[in-house]
Amino acid sequence: MVVSDLFSCNSPSMSGDVQGNSDQVILVTGGYDHTIKLWQAHTGVCQRTAQHTDSQVNALDITPDKQLIAAAGYQHIRMYDLSSSNPNPVINYEGVSKNVTGVGFQEEGKWMYTGGEDCSARIWDLRSRNLQCQRIFQVSAPVNCVCLHPNQAELVVGDQSGVIHLWDLKTDHNEQLIPEAEASIQDIAMDPEGSYMAAVNNRGHCYIWSLTGGVAEEPTKLNPKHKIEAHQRCALKCKFSPDSTLLVTTSADQTARVWKTSDFTLLQELKHEAQRWVWDAAFSADSQYILTGVSCTTLFVVI
Amino acid sequence: MALYDNKHWLLSHIRNSFISSDDTGMCEMVMAGEDIPRKLISMTKLDYYPGVDESDEEDGEMDVMGQSFDIQSDIDFGIHRQRSSTAQRLEKMDQDRKKTNRIKHVKWEWNPVVLTDEERAGLFERKNFRQNRKDVHVKKLSLLSEQMEKCPNLPQNPFVEYAKYDGNAQMGVSTRKYGIFLTMLETAERNYPMHVVVLAQAKVQDLIGLICWKYTLEHGQHKLKDSVDHYGLYIAEDDGEVDWDFPCLDPRETVGKFGFNYLALVECQKKDEDSKSVEREETEVILSQETLLKPKSQQQDLEDLIRMQGHMIAMEAPLYQSYRVYIINKVRAKTEIHLGVSGEKVEIDPVMQQKVSAKFWNRQKAVSYDMDSIAACDLTDTKSSSRSTFRLVYHHPASGEQAESLQHHSDFSSYKHHDFEADHRTAEEIVQKINHILELRSSVRRKEYLALRERKSHRKRSFHLGPR
Structure with a gap:
């Protein structure tokens, strides 16, 4: 299977991860029904269902080599084979005491990063023979989200107490910032060009930082840039488009909003009458389409 | 982490969990009489939330007042419980063990070995992500956009409705697996069966539709006729040889009834089509002949049908x-x-x-x-x-x-x-x-x-x- 483009989105009730192979684009979703489903993205035909026993799916990602789907659930991260029709996982990562809330991969597939409600972010060595780069980063509150800087060496961790931690994986140096007191950080995103970082919280606010440095020995500097009152209610996810021109935020107020990164003004509100919580969103590789995961349904939205 | 967007569902789930997990029955005594979700609604008019009165999907399925989702017991309480629950549980454990044996388990291990600076630099090297930026700006159409644009212009695949019978996409329902030989393919391609997993309760007709759907995905649509009525499924050998001694499977039968491993998709010889072309030629010559011809061909079809049904009955005769x-x-x-x-x-x-x-x-x-x-x-x-x-x-x-x-x-x-x-x-x-x-x-x-x-x-x- 040759995969030509990938973009991911996850959410508990309905989540998506989209990837394409040579002749089709597949959307992967997981949620509260203990299954992971693979959809043909342009027709919405369900192609496969894999079983995710014991718990809901909190987060999904696809390995850089497009061979495996990683699903984070309660106490486990399970890997499913993308190319076969095996409904059971092939690898099971365990030893975490609580829910794993976020999962992602270093771009060469050397290691995997996760964040969990056990107040820690972890680096898992994917080369199982020598577990030399197992790392753990403890914080004081349950971790809601983890995000890897495009330089592949700094991990941003957002926790329930509202603290954002910038963890330098090479030096173990870390930095904290609190954009808003007592507001749980729900999601953090960085654009692929490494120029912006966005974080959304449970009050529906979205904070934007511009990033400098981050190359070679120079540490990344965060410069506060914007605060958007993005949603009336709890925000759930934020994501930059692959071309870095757009930012989408999704929320419990049953909308998704698209913002221009040039001035962070609202470009479009994606709303549907029958729509419920918008759990997640994903861009197509050319930033022309957004897929949103809504409770019970998926919607297609054209920008 | 429990995120669910229906307060009433959550509330009743919590209440029910309390009631069902409390052996003393105290929780039930205290809580069973109350009708909290209703009360909440009347009390907090402002915080109206869909879920109780609105007839959305979930509420249709369950009574929000009474139940949360079923709490499943470890033991299956079947109606026909032939074996003891211990035996069943043992078997389940055995199955689970077999299943997990195939899964590679990686346990979190804290590695106390301190990495050397070199190793660390190698693993967590800072990538110069700003370098490749130029290439990104080249506008390229993604595969999804391409497909989305193509999609509305394409004629709707007539078999798309049959895609839902694909057994691969389902969980926990009984399915049948068949190797299907497609007789309309080129000889070289015909040697290998296409593997199709279909829901057991689907009709043979639906299976034909699903095969056609899969066929169009793999080989393109132009070669197929636009309806499942043009095709029949015959019993086949594992080498692809069609067993012509038996008639094709009755399209209205459920797939679950048949136990064959290999089937062949064959385009039915439609007699009325042939006769139509003949008709066209002859209409100008003699009208009366056409009227003669038509009933004849229909009769032929009817006879075939009756004969086919006869075969079917013969095959099913030994069934109780x-x-x-x-x-x-x-x-x-x-x-x-x-x-x-x-x-x-x-x-x-x-x-x-x-x-x-x-x-x-x-x-x-x-x-x-x-x-x-x-x-x-x-x-x-x-x-x-x-x-x-x-x-x-x-x-x-x-x-x-x-x-x-x-x-x-x-x-x-x-x-x-x-x-x-x-x-x-x-x-x-x-x-x-x-x-x-x-x-x-x-x-x-x-x-x-x-x-x-x-x-x-x-x-x-x-x-x-x-x-x-």
């Missing part, structure tokens, strides 16, 4: 089936009975009478005859009142020594019969079914009986002819 018919006993009284016919035997069971008012001679004892002792089954009379009678002849070994000697003579006296009455269709079906079975088995008794009958009719005929 029970009919409700009347048995006519010697005093011409009718008693309702169950007539069970299978490849092995014919069973007669009395239908339980509601009252015991049934007179004693009406009582029919439950009997069963081995199929080998059945000699014949024929329709005897077709009444105008849409009811038919039929006769089942069976061999009855007479008792005693006398019988033994009789058996050698194989007289008619060793054959007895039952008369039944049922409506036309049932009667015909039973007679047909039994005769198919008899043909298949060709037992000694039947041959003997047929020979006897032949001789008898011969005798009769000669008798009739004699005086003339």
